[in-house]
Amino acid sequence: MTITYNTPDRPAFIRKQYAFAAYIRDPENHPRPDDVEARRMKIYRELFYNNVESYLADTYPVLRKIMPDSHWHAIIRTYFSRHLSQTPLFPEMPREFLKYLEQTRAPHPDDPVFMLELAHYEWAELALSILDKEVDESTINSEDNLLESRMIISPLAWLLSYRFPVHKISPEFQPKEADENLTHLVVYRDRDDHVRFIEANPVTARLIQLIIAEDEKTGRELLEQIAAELKHPQSEVVVSHGLDILNNLRNRHIIFSIGT
Incomplete structure (x- = not known):
């Protein structure tokens, strides 16, 4: 990341702020402001890093x-010192960190193969x-026959597909290859605002994809x-089993009927 605090066109107090922040983020490559004692700067440095x-x-x-610990802190310190966030909002920091991992950071030999997923x-x-x-409750009907109705997916439900079983990864289970x-995972927020997930088989995943893409059917x-x-060979068998899937998704408030 390029620090431009010392450009002469900036007011002195702006240059001072950039110098202060640059040292906190990357003390190995930026000098400590000479009018702040080292003890105080160490407190600021540790406070900011520890919060992040x-x-x-x-x-x-x-x-x-x-x-x-060493690998984790190396990643965080590099993110902290080099990533230029596009938002000042604290809740957006995890998204900024994910963008850093996906788009900026070079892979490291010690990274787990499933790290990004x-x-x-x-x-x-x-x-x-x-x-x-x-969810706009005025547009849905929980009593409709789902076979004869059009459907929409909840804006609070996402279908995610991964090469690794990410929901099972733990210190005891770390796959070495995809x-x-x-x-396929459906991650959704229920009516009590709890985030939950279900593992979806290929048919369920395809059905959700079609509900998203073909909302007129x-x-x-x-x-x-x-x-x-x-x-x-027997489409009615698929339809019969599929109805069970649809009802389960509706009961979880993942999909909604919007009539014919």
Whole structure:
């Protein structure tokens, strides 16, 4: 990150603020302001870093647990010193950290192979918990026959697909290579504002994808499309089992009926 606090076109107090912040973020590469004693700067330096590290550790608890202290702190210190955030909002810091991991930071040999996917999954839990969206109850009908109705997905539900089973990763389980098949997870916020997830099989995941993309089709039409994609010899079997899936998703408030 380029620090421009010493450009002569800036007012003196702005240059002083940049110098103060630059030293706090990266004391190895920026001088301590000469009018602030070292003891006080050490307090500021530790206070800022510890606040950032603690918040990120709380947001990414599994990632923190599986990483040795030295590797975790090396990542956080580099993020703290080099990443230029695009928002001043504290709750957005975990998203900024994820952007840093995905877009800026060079991979390290000690990184777990699943690190980016695990980080995304853990971020999604926080993001949904604070997402400022609501379901428009006036447009839905909980009594409709889902086979004969059109549906929408809740704005508080996300279908996420990963190469690794990120929801199972722990200090005791750390896969070394990706699975042959994707892991599909539906992460959603329930009516009590608790974030939950369900593991979805490929049919359920495909059904949700179609609900998102084909909101003019009824549940029966969507399930018949899936049966055709599967080349299933008895489409009514797919429709029958699919109705159970739809009812389960509606009971969890992941999807809603909006009539015909």
